[in-house]
Amino acid sequence: MTTYLDLIPKTDVEQSAKDFKSDQEVRWCPGCGDYSILSNVQGFLPELGLARENIVFVSGIGCSSRFPYYMNTFGMHSIHGRAPAIATGLAVSRPDLSIWVITGDGDALSIGGNHLIHALRRNVNLKILLFNNRIYGLTKGQYSPTSEQGKITKSTPEGSLDYSFNPVSLALGAEATFVARTIDSDRKHMTDVLRAAANHEGTALVEIYQNCNIFNDGAWEPLKDGDTRDDVMMRLVDGEPIRFGKDMEKGVIRTADGHIAVANVAEVGEDAVIRHDAHAKDPGLAFALSRLSNPRTLENTPIGVFRDIERPSYDRLVRDQLAEVQAKQGTGDLQALIDGGDTWIVS
Amino acid sequence: MSKQVVSVNRVVIRFAGDSGDGMQLTGDRFTSETAGMGNDLSTLPDFPAEIRAPAGTVPGVSAFQLAFADHDITTPGDAPNVLVAMNPAALKANVKDLPRGADLIVNTDEFTKRNLEKVGYATNPLEDGSLEAFNVHAIALTSQTVEALKDFDLSKKEAERSKNMYALGLLCWLYSRPAEGTRAFLEKKFAKKPEILAANLAAFEAGWSFGETTEIFSVQYEVAKASDLPQGRYRNISGNPALAYGLIAASKRSGLPLFLGSYPITPASDILHELARNHRFGVTTFQAEDEIAGIGSAIGAAYGGALAVTTTSGPGIALKSESIGLAVSLELPLIIIDVQRGGPSTGLPTKTEQSDLLQAMFGRNGESPVPIVAPQSPSDCFYAALEAARIAVEYRTPVFLLSDGYIANGSEPWRVPEVDELPVIDPAFATGPNHVTDSGEAVFWPYKRDEDTLARPWAIPGTKGLEHRIGGLEKADGTGNISYDPDNHDRMVRLRQAKVDAIAKTIPPLEVDDPDGDARVLVLGWGSTYGPIGAACEITRRTGAKVAQAHLRHLNPFPSNLGEVLRSYDTVLVPEMNLGQLAMLLRARYLVDIQSITQVRGMPFKSTDLVSAITAAVQSL
Numbered sequence: 001m002t003t004y005l006d007l008i009p010k011t012d013v014e015q016s017a018k019d020f021k022s023d024q025e026v027r028w029c030p031g032c033g034d035y036s037i038l039s040n041v042q043g044f045l046p047e048l049g050l051a052r053e054n055i056v057f058v059s060g061i062g063c064s065s066r067f068p069y070y071m072n073t074f075g076m077h078s079i080h081g082r083a084p085a086i087a088t089g090l091a092v093s094r095p096d097l098s099i100w101v102i103t104g105d106g107d108a109l110s111i112g113g114n115h116l117i118h119a120l121r122r123n124v125n126l127k128i129l130l131f132n133n134r135i136y137g138l139t140k141g142q143y144s145p146t147s148e149q150g151k152i153t154k155s156t157p158e159g160s161l162d163y164s165f166n167p168v169s170l171a172l173g174a175e176a177t178f179v180a181r182t183i184d185s186d187r188k189h190m191t192d193v194l195r196a197a198a199n200h201e202g203t204a205l206v207e208i209y210q211n212c213n214i215f216n217d218g219a220w221e222p223l224k225d226g227d228t229r230d231d232v233m234m235r236l237v238d239g240e241p242i243r244f245g246k247d248m249e250k251g252v253i254r255t256a257d258g259h260i261a262v263a264n265v266a267e268v269g270e271d272a273v274i275r276h277d278a279h280a281k282d283p284g285l286a287f288a289l290s291r292l293s294n295p296r297t298l299e300n301t302p303i304g305v306f307r308d309i310e311r312p313s314y315d316r317l318v319r320d321q322l323a324e325v326q327a328k329q330g331t332g333d334l335q336a337l338i339d340g341g342d343t344w345i346v347s
Numbered sequence: 348m349s350k351q352v353v354s355v356n357r358v359v360i361r362f363a364g365d366s367g368d369g370m371q372l373t374g375d376r377f378t379s380e381t382a383g384m385g386n387d388l389s390t391l392p393d394f395p396a397e398i399r400a401p402a403g404t405v406p407g408v409s410a411f412q413l414a415f416a417d418h419d420i421t422t423p424g425d426a427p428n429v430l431v432a433m434n435p436a437a438l439k440a441n442v443k444d445l446p447r448g449a450d451l452i453v454n455t456d457e458f459t460k461r462n463l464e465k466v467g468y469a470t471n472p473l474e475d476g477s478l479e480a481f482n483v484h485a486i487a488l489t490s491q492t493v494e495a496l497k498d499f500d501l502s503k504k505e506a507e508r509s510k511n512m513y514a515l516g517l518l519c520w521l522y523s524r525p526a527e528g529t530r531a532f533l534e535k536k537f538a539k540k541p542e543i544l545a546a547n548l549a550a551f552e553a554g555w556s557f558g559e560t561t562e563i564f565s566v567q568y569e570v571a572k573a574s575d576l577p578q579g580r581y582r583n584i585s586g587n588p589a590l591a592y593g594l595i596a597a598s599k600r601s602g603l604p605l606f607l608g609s610y611p612i613t614p615a616s617d618i619l620h621e622l623a624r625n626h627r628f629g630v631t632t633f634q635a636e637d638e639i640a641g642i643g644s645a646i647g648a649a650y651g652g653a654l655a656v657t658t659t660s661g662p663g664i665a666l667k668s669e670s671i672g673l674a675v676s677l678e679l680p681l682i683i684i685d686v687q688r689g690g691p692s693t694g695l696p697t698k699t700e701q702s703d704l705l706q707a708m709f710g711r712n713g714e715s716p717v718p719i720v721a722p723q724s725p726s727d728c729f730y731a732a733l734e735a736a737r738i739a740v741e742y743r744t745p746v747f748l749l750s751d752g753y754i755a756n757g758s759e760p761w762r763v764p765e766v767d768e769l770p771v772i773d774p775a776f777a778t779g780p781n782h783v784t785d786s787g788e789a790v791f792w793p794y795k796r797d798e799d800t801l802a803r804p805w806a807i808p809g810t811k812g813l814e815h816r817i818g819g820l821e822k823a824d825g826t827g828n829i830s831y832d833p834d835n836h837d838r839m840v841r842l843r844q845a846k847v848d849a850i851a852k853t854i855p856p857l858e859v860d861d862p863d864g865d866a867r868v869l870v871l872g873w874g875s876t877y878g879p880i881g882a883a884c885e886i887t888r889r890t891g892a893k894v895a896q897a898h899l900r901h902l903n904p905f906p907s908n909l910g911e912v913l914r915s916y917d918t919v920l921v922p923e924m925n926l927g928q929l930a931m932l933l934r935a936r937y938l939v940d941i942q943s944i945t946q947v948r949g950m951p952f953k954s955t956d957l958v959s960a961i962t963a964a965v966q967s968l
Contacts, residue, residue, distance in 0.1 A: 009809070022816065024828065053811045058647070061819075069816050069829065074808040076650060077818025078643075079673050085640035089647025089655070090808075092631055093606055097651070097808050115643070118636035318631060325626045332628035334599050335766045338592050338729070340582045342528065343763065344385050347578055 004125050004201045004313065007095045008050050015046035022072040028063060033184035033210035037131065038070055040187055041100075044194045048098070055098045058087040060107040063138050064131035064210070067102040081112025084119040084126065091125045091315045098198070101128040106136050109145040109165050120174040122314035123202035130167055130207045135216035147216075148296050168290040168306055171205040172283045178204035179286065180305040184211060185224045189235075189303065196305050202313040209303075222298045232297070236289070236304030241273040252289070260288045262300050278308045350559075351566045357416035358522065358570055359424030362514070363441045364433030364454075366400050366409040369511035374411025376515055376532060380524035382583035382760055385572035386415040389878065390585070390758045391423035391951065396613065396696040403457075403465045408440040417571040421724070421878035423757065425953040429521075431514055433457065433488070439466045442478070451481040452517070454510070456489035484563050488513055495553035499546050509550035516554025523569040526555065579762040586725040586754035587614075589761065590684065591621035593732025594656055595628050600733070601740060601772035603654035605630045608644035610637055610663065613696040614752040615686040618658045638666035642683070646670060649679040652776065652807035654736060658684040661703045662693065664710065671745055672711045675843065676819045678794075678803045680739035680746075682732070683717075687751040689949045698949025699752035701874055702925035707747040708903060708932065714840045716847040719747040719902040723877035725754045726761035731900065733770060738850055740772050743802040749902070751924070753951045754875040777804035777813055782825070793817055793827035801846035851904040857912050861895035862888065868964045869916040873899040873929055876922050876952060883957035892965040902929070905936070913939040918964045920944055922957055 020042040028034045045055065055073040059065035061080035068075030078086050083101045091099050108116045108130050119126060135153070136142040142155040146167065150159040171179045178200040182193040190208065197204035209220040222228045234244035234252070242252040243265060251265040251273035265273060277285070286306040293301040312320075360377070364370045371392055381388050391412040400407030414424035429450040432438040434457035445451065458473055472478050473485055492513040496506040512533075519526060529551060537544035558564055598605035609619045611634065623632040631648070635641040642657040649655035659667065664685050674681045687703045689695025707719050718738050722731035731748055739746040780789035781804060793815040794803050806813040815827060823830035824838050859869065872880045877898050884896045897912060899905065913919055913933065920942050921930045927943035934941050944960050946952055 024816075051809075051811070053814055054809050056808050068818070071816075073814055075816035075818075076677070077816065077820060078646075079669055079819055082639060082643045082670065082673075085635065085643030086647035086650070088635075088640070089606065089608055089633065089644030089649075090651045091647075092633060092644070093604065093648040093653045094651040094808065114636055115640055118640065318633075322626050322629065322631065326629075329627040332595075332625065334596060334628070337595065337625065337628075338582075338766070339580070339763055340584070342379060342383055343580050343582045344383060345580055346385065346573070346576045346762075 003199070004095070004316070005048070005050075005098075005199070008054050008098050009096060010049050011051050015049070015052070017042040017046065019052065020045050020072050022070050024069045026070050027066065029214050031213040032063070033133065033212070034064060034067070034131065036184045036187070037129070037190070037208055037210060038067065040190050041194065042071070044191050047195065048198055050098050054096055055100070056090065057100045057102055058083045058090070059102040060112055061138070062104040062107045063212075064102055064104040065107060081107055081110070082115060083107070084112065084115040084124075084128065087126050088119055088122070088124045092318050095315060095319060099126050101126050103128060103130050105130065105132045105134060105144045105146040105167070109167060109170070117170070117174040120171055120176040120203050120205060123177050123311050125202060125313040125315050127197050127204045128206065130205065131210040132167060132207050133210045133212040133216055134219045135212050137212045137215055141215035164295055166290055166293075166295070167205070167207045169287060172287045172290060172307060175283060176205050176307065177202040177309050177311045178305070179307045180204070181207045181209070181303045183209040183220060183223055183303060193305065196308060200308060201316070202311060220298070223301060232299045232301055234300065234302045236276045236278070236302050236306065238276055238278040238305065238308075240276055241270070242276050242289070243273055252292070260285070260292070262292060278305045281309060283307055350564070352523070353566045353568050355568050355570055356418065357414065357420065358429065358568065359412065359414045359427045360429045360431070360518065361410055361412040361427035361441060361444070362431045363408055363410040363437035364511070365402050365436070366395055366397065366407050367402065368409065368433050369508075370409045370411050370433070373511045373515045374413060376529050377518060377524065378413055378583060378758060379532070380519060380526075380528050381413065381415045382581075383528055384524065385581075386570050387418060387420050387573035387576060387760055388413060388415040388583070388758070389420055389423045391753070392756045393950070394697050403434055403436050403462050405436050405440045405466055408437050410437070410441060415570055417573050419573060419575050421881045422951070422954055425955050431518065433510070433514070435462050435468055435472075436466045438472065439468065445481060447480045449481050450484065451478060452484045452486060452514075454488035455485045456487050486563065491557065492550050492553070495549055496546050499549070500542065501546055506546065509547050512547045512550040513554035516551040517558045520555045520558030521564060521567060523567060526551065576760070577762055581760045581762050583758050584726050584761045585756055585758035586722065586728040586750055587617035587686070587756070588621045589726055589728035590732050590748070590750060591618050591625070593729040594622065594654075594682070594736070595625060595630060596729070596766065596769055597733050597736030597772060598628065598630070598654050599766070600769050601654055601736065601774055603652065603740070603774055605656065606633070606645060606648035606653040607631070607656045607658065608633045608635050608641040608648065609658045610635050610641045612638075612660045612663050614688055614755045615658045615660050615663075615684065617755070618684065618686070638663040639670060642667040642670040645681055646674055646677070646679060649674075649681050650677070650807070652774070652805070654682075654740070655680065656682040656684065658686070660686050660688045660696075661690045661706065664703060664706055668711050671717065672713065672715050673819050674745040675711070675715045675717060677817050678743045678843075680743055680805070682735045682739050682746055682748060684748045684750065686755045687749060689947070695949045697752065699875065699951060700924050700947060700949065701749075701751055701876070702928065702947065703749060704873075704902060704925065704928040705931070707749055714844060716844050717745050717747055717903065718742070718847055718850055719749060720900055721749040721874040721902055722754060723874060723898055723900065725757050725759050728754060729761070734900070737770060737772050740774055741802065741853075742800055742846060742850055743805055744847065749874060751875050774805065776810070777806035778810065779812060791815060792825045794822050795825050796842070796846075801842060801849055848904050851907050854901045854904070854906050856908040857897050857899065857906040859895050859897045859912060860884075863893055866893040866895040867917040867968055868893070868920065868961065869895045869897060869912070869918070870920045870922065870957075870961060871897050871899065871913075872922055873902055876924065879952040879954050879957060880922055882954040883961055886954060886958050887961045887965070890962070892962060894961050894965060899929070902932075910937045913937050917968055918942060920961060920964055922952055922960070924952070
């Protein structure tokens, strides 16, 4: 089967990361996690070998949404929350483009929540990179929909009361066909996830844990600190048993009541450990995995590809339907259309 | 038995019944037969927002008015000559519009004690003498329909449902309309339900025969073909399909694929439906998750090089405002169609109003100019769509098209144009560098403007060497890079305004219709008031009064000669279905003391109302 990538023109010159850097000065705060994501994306794109003019970055509003200005591709910095809607119109009309949506936890999950879930359910051919720093950066530090409950911010001096979203759970609930999570500090892991996302036809949602060193520094520290990282973070590898821990002593098992839990492998035995299956049609297990993590302590946080299944993309279905109609009815006779069935002559 | 046939030159019929009685269908069918006979016509559907409002109540009444004539007419008529009232509620809601001597056909079966009480009739109007002024034809439409269908395997309820076809048959006989079209229509509609088809046909025939044989009707009427219409091939059309066809025509004449991003809303949804039926023209219709995604997807498609459209009504425009501002900033072609309805808020979804003019003009943050065009009649929606597309593409700008519920659902004969004669629209995509830097390098500047139009280049993704970034942040003049420079912002705000103002150069001057050339009163309208204003001016002129008429198709920018026209009359009357929105713009812009005539009843102006206002203005000079 031809993939969507076959429809995108290829570059006729060798590309490097430098080719994807625009002439604009990058204006994120020094130390921002966005820098590493930008450099990662710029470093990864040459691998796809696509014509640069056929790549488009569309963003909403927020710190992360400045991203398109720094990419030497086509790009649109749109309005708050609407990037998935805008990108949907573009994807539906232009199968020859590789379209990336850059968004953040406020942009995608708060003001733009509706567009996100509908893009996911439709399976529009978009690669959505959701930079999650659990805070509103550009408006200077209010809590976001992914902030942990009780978050003290300028707008919540006594602590936030909102229960938080887990973006991966949300995406799986919308039956997204590709859902992954990675972290700004792990270059290799992010590149692997970006590669998997780029090769997926349909919507790929990639949550990227990103640090805002100004307003929410250390939000993901337990997943970065060498002392705690291996203890709390589980790396999902398709087909492999889900194990983690400093000595890989922990594993995910099925419990008697049908749920899943983290157990000591030595106690339950290696055979009891579930193997990760990103291609499982049923999103149930992927969802269960997404629920294992503790939003406060970040214990049992999976990263990697949760789900990667095949379902025709919305834009492909639109094109196929149009082609089918034209095959049956021809390409339309405008004069006949406006004449209609009943005409009369005034002479 | 042959009856006396009387020729009349103009008839206004109103069908009224419960919203489940099929009055709109009955009206549509009668309209089609009338159009086919070559009469000029104009229609006014009037129905509640509820799909099935409580049966037998006044708010649940659905009506369809149709005027047809042997000459050119522009309105569905002020008052019906014939009212068909399917129940007491329909009578109650409509009898006040009926002039003395009018024909009144009532379905007596529904005039039960309970139904009369439901709408507050203490006594039966058919018996208490209150309808003496009218020529009442009391007919048991329901039971006669049931009787006619007694040989069919139908429940009583099913048989009763055909009573609208019985009434249609009767009216078709009364006005000498042919039956072939209705037969063909029913055969297509009920192709898969032969029993229902047979019943409807039988009810229609029975109604027809009843007219022929009953002594209730002593005469049959005929209305000759309209002979004063321009020569050509005609069809009947209402505004929403005309708009959809205009968009498809614009797509064909520009070579751009048509993309509609839309969310269903009354009374605009039929444009979405019509375009969805025409995918073969390469039309993409996207029913979005909300109004914002409707316009968002259209902006995305426009960015990709499509002829992009979003359709909605007033509340939807409110939701789209921020996105319209983005389109203004991005300077991308986009057609925004607002089929106006009664407001504020949800307002009157199925009723007409012109109260979104100021919303279209100013309803955004910042200095955010958007051109506005407005069709003046159902068939004019076709040309207004082409004009909106021309401006959008040529000037790389969002354009408002302000239709309204009256012309969206109303219909009229349309002299169908030849496709080859329609204007051609040139997208003129950018293909290469457009600027040479000081160092001699050829580069692409996304905001370098055309000297004449001030439009920026439309450089679509996939064009080698033109990679660039655009967005809602203020851009530096020329390069399009982010700029917070005060002088630059001042310049960009003025440039965007100047670009829209410059469109006036391509707009024909406003023409004034003043038969004698010495009128001192001008009646100026915009949009769907064209028909009622025209009819009112004509009636006024017959009394010897002198009055000039002009109608605006472009509301932003105005035609260049508008100020001059306004200043050459002693009195300028501006009738609007709002509280004076155009009048406010004209006063502010031209310092002319406009006399505003306003009405917000959810219904088009009656010509007679305007006649008295015009007459008073002429007499007061």
